[in-house]
Amino acid sequence: MKAAVFHKPGDISVDNVPDPAILDPRDVILKVTATAICGSDLHILSGAVPQKEELIMGHEFMGIVEEVGSEIKNLKKGDRVVVPFPIACGKCFFCTHEASPACENSNFKHYGPNGDMMDQKGGALFGYTDLYGGYSGGQAEYVRVPYADISPRVIPDHLSDEQALFLTDIFPTGWSSIDWADLKGGETVAIFGSGPVGLMAQKAAWLNGAGRVIAIDPLDYRLDKAKAVNKVETLNPHKVDVINAIREMTDGRGADVCIDAVGFEPERNLMDKVKATINFEKGSIKVLEMCFEAVRRMGTVSIMGVYGSPYDNFPLFRIFDKGITIKQGQAPVLNYIDKLISLVSENKVVLDDIITHTIPLTEAEYGYKIFNEKEDDCVKVVLKP
Numbered sequence: 001m002k003a004a005v006f007h008k009p010g011d012i013s014v015d016n017v018p019d020p021a022i023l024d025p026r027d028v029i030l031k032v033t034a035t036a037i038c039g040s041d042l043h044i045l046s047g048a049v050p051q052k053e054e055l056i057m058g059h060e061f062m063g064i065v066e067e068v069g070s071e072i073k074n075l076k077k078g079d080r081v082v083v084p085f086p087i088a089c090g091k092c093f094f095c096t097h098e099a100s101p102a103c104e105n106s107n108f109k110h111y112g113p114n115g116d117m118m119d120q121k122g123g124a125l126f127g128y129t130d131l132y133g134g135y136s137g138g139q140a141e142y143v144r145v146p147y148a149d150i151s152p153r154v155i156p157d158h159l160s161d162e163q164a165l166f167l168t169d170i171f172p173t174g175w176s177s178i179d180w181a182d183l184k185g186g187e188t189v190a191i192f193g194s195g196p197v198g199l200m201a202q203k204a205a206w207l208n209g210a211g212r213v214i215a216i217d218p219l220d221y222r223l224d225k226a227k228a229v230n231k232v233e234t235l236n237p238h239k240v241d242v243i244n245a246i247r248e249m250t251d252g253r254g255a256d257v258c259i260d261a262v263g264f265e266p267e268r269n270l271m272d273k274v275k276a277t278i279n280f281e282k283g284s285i286k287v288l289e290m291c292f293e294a295v296r297r298m299g300t301v302s303i304m305g306v307y308g309s310p311y312d313n314f315p316l317f318r319i320f321d322k323g324i325t326i327k328q329g330q331a332p333v334l335n336y337i338d339k340l341i342s343l344v345s346e347n348k349v350v351l352d353d354i355i356t357h358t359i360p361l362t363e364a365e366y367g368y369k370i371f372n373e374k375e376d377d378c379v380k381v382v383l384k385p
């Protein structure tokens with residue numbers, strides 16, 4: 001079959017690889033019908049999230065059940081499903097405590113309580129490095145889905161692939177960031193980063209009763225997209241002092257909630273890069289620092305963007321003085337997916353309006369290029385095997 005394969009930083013190509021096979025009675029094999037490239041994939045492409053071996057990429061995918069393992073009773077050949085990106089056994093301590101991204105069983109080699117940079121990680125993810133389980137991903141014609149009695153969800157027939165695909169990751173991720181902030185209604189939510197995750201957080205903010213949603217991004221075309229699909233206010237850090245602007249919009253207090261939907265590889269200048277080298281840091285926490293400044297006292301910061309190393313000069317003084325609540329991590333997709341499928345199915349939210357490019361899987365290399373380099377006004381690439 002054909003699949004998008006990571007070879008080394010900067011090198012992902014579509015190759016012929018062996019078809020997957022059932023390895024465990026709880027597996028299914030899926031014929032992938034749609035899959036997307038995520039901002040998280042770009043951290044592997046850049047080499048910032050390390051991967052030595054070749055790996056089939058992709059953790060946002062859906063498809064049709066092709067073959068089921070002998071213990072699978074909830075699915076049959078021909079079912080059309082979306083698959084949450086964290087791989088969860090459904091039976092361990094964490095899986096039974098609404099914490100499936102911390103599954104103790106799915107990441108055989110690298111699971112541990114420590115959260116190290118190079119060893120002990122949480123549960124496994126599809127197509128997301130050996131440290132996260134080494135599972136082949138879904139940017140492929142077929143994919144093996146382990147523990148298929150737990151995660152995959154059958155999608156109503158009236159939804160197209162494009163309408164349903166983002167239930168695998170970015171919509172539950174955006175939703176988590178807002179759910180963690182526990183809105184009561186009327187809050188001002190400032191969302192840093194208006195890529196796919198930021199756009200989904202904007203949708204989730206409105207659905208959860210926000211009074212005002214502000215999108216922050218240095219790319220005007222992404223802010224234009226945010227305005228067009230989510231009717232948010234926008235701020236470009238190249239044009240305004242974002243912290244001052246947010247304070248002015250909130251009677252000097254700051255936003256009730258700030259979301260970091262950027263992570264450790266934001267737009268960086270030479271000084272940022274020098275600082276990272278001197279401090280042995282990966283990327284930069286500059287967006288996170290802006291969240292701590294822009295949020296009001298006693299407010300909440302949700303961190304959905306990925307961070308990959310310790311960071312010096314972390315502003316603990318400000319976090320303590322302002323009494324900020326911080327929540328972060330891999331999105332617990334399984335906690336939300338059934339509710340979110342209903343929202344999409346009942347047309348209470350539209351997800352596919354962020355797609356800018358739908359191209360054949362065979363053109364994945366091009367898809368990675370325009371998404372990574374922000375060319376051709378690219379916001380979200382869907383690949384069709």
Ligand SMILES: NC(=O)c1ccc[n+]([C@@H]2O[C@H](COP(=O)([O-])OP(=O)(O)OC[C@H]3O[C@@H](n4cnc5c(N)ncnc54)[C@H](O)[C@@H]3O)[C@@H](O)[C@H]2O)c1
Pocket residue numbers: 038039040041042043169170173192193194195196197198216217218219222237261262263264265266267287303304305306329330331
């Ligand atoms: N926690 C999770 O479960 C989870 C799930 C999916 C993705 N992620 C992470 O979320 C992050 C965003 O993913 P994405 O797919 O939207 O990626 P993306 O790269 O398309 O979007 C990031 C956006 O941030 C903007 N940006 C760069 N510098 C900025 C700055 N200084 N201020 C404001 N915005 C800035 C970029 O212009 C871009 O639009 C990534 O780190 C990704 O790994 C986490």
Ligand SMILES: [Zn+2]
Pocket residue numbers: 038039040041059060085169170
């Ligand atoms: Zn993702």
Ligand SMILES: [Zn+2]
Pocket residue numbers: 088089090091092093094095102103104105106
């Ligand atoms: Zn588990």
